Amino acid sequence: MPQKIKVAVAGARGRMGQEVVKMVLQDPELELVAAVSPSAAGVDAGRMVGMESVGVQVESELETALRISKPDVLVDFTTPQTVLHNTETALKYGVRPVIGTTGFTPEDIERLDKQCKELGIGGLIAPNFSIGAILMMKFAAEASKYMPHVEIIEYHGDQKLDAPSGTSIKTAELISEVRQELRQGNPKEEETIDGARGGYYNGFRIHSVRLPGVFAQQEVIFGAFGQTLKIRHDSYDRAGYMPGVNQAVKKVMTYAGMIYGFEHIMD
Structure with a gap:
């Protein structure tokens, strides 16, 4: 049986973040290992999205969550003010970032692409996953x-x-x-x-x-x-974005470099 892809979600209590948590929990090929949201720290991630308890407590701090859970992929739906720091933190721990938040300059993307290639991991920044x-x-x-x-x-x-x-x-x-x-x-x-x-x-x-x-x-x-x-x-409905996010989480495991735009990995 193929090994599950371990996923962390930043902005987990947000409206898009909750949809991502539900999507991950419902896919047998994915495993939710961390959820990050300062306003929901200590809450079970499953309970937070109206599902059964899954034994993953929401963390308040991204770096701690990544260090402890060692995910393969970080899905980020946070804010333009925090997303660059979150992406750099993910790369610091060798985690593949899948970003649905805007706020990057072309220079940011070029630098992150270089970092991803040096690490030999993939990343995706997508203004829209629909x-x-x-x-x-x-x-x-x-x-x-x-x-x-x-x-x-x-x-x-x-x-x-x-x-x-x-x-x-x-x-x-x-x-x-x-x-x-x-x-x-x-x-x-x-x-x-x-x-x-x-x-x-x-x-x-x-x-x-x-x-x-x-x-x-x-x-x-x-x-x-x-x-x-x-x-x-x-x-x-925000659920309409989830097939794209699901595809991105799986596809980002197969290449190196930071891709800008979901259209480049669409099957």
Whole structure:
């Protein structure tokens, strides 16, 4: 019987973290060995997510949890302020990071890639683990070859910390790889309200909507003479991200280096 992949979860009490804990506990190929959340320290990880007791107490401090549990993989859904430190801590202990938190610069990713390769382990930073969202990004990049006038509108709940979202930035990056910079709109346009035209990225705009009652949606709109094309993805439940996280945990065991973007490991 193949050896189980030992998994630690940072941000375990968060809404995404709880889904990850449940996913790991329900997969016979995975073993939950650590869960980290300062606000839930001492609680059984299974009980925390509404399941039976599993004998894994939530730890308050990541480094202690990694040192004691010796996991193969760390799944991190924390905050942009803590994720870089968490990733570096994982690498310090030879643990493969699977990161669903935004906040990395291109320089951070390059440095982490070098560290992973030196250690001979894999890592993944993914702005989005939803297979539907990845397809939306791929289709948008393809469409931009033929319809270069484009804007992105992304919608999230009002408690989201960063704007624009990591998914919209990744979408913009993929579009920019195949689309030459084209500054859109009337060259004489003026914003009578600051920010009305959204954030500027390589010639086009990204608009961030933050409202209660909204979960996660993104729309990429293309315009041409006499027509528009809209490519939209809607997420309704955090469980929809878990097949992607599950695949990432298993795939990260098979390569060395830090990969940016789930699309690079999608089967």
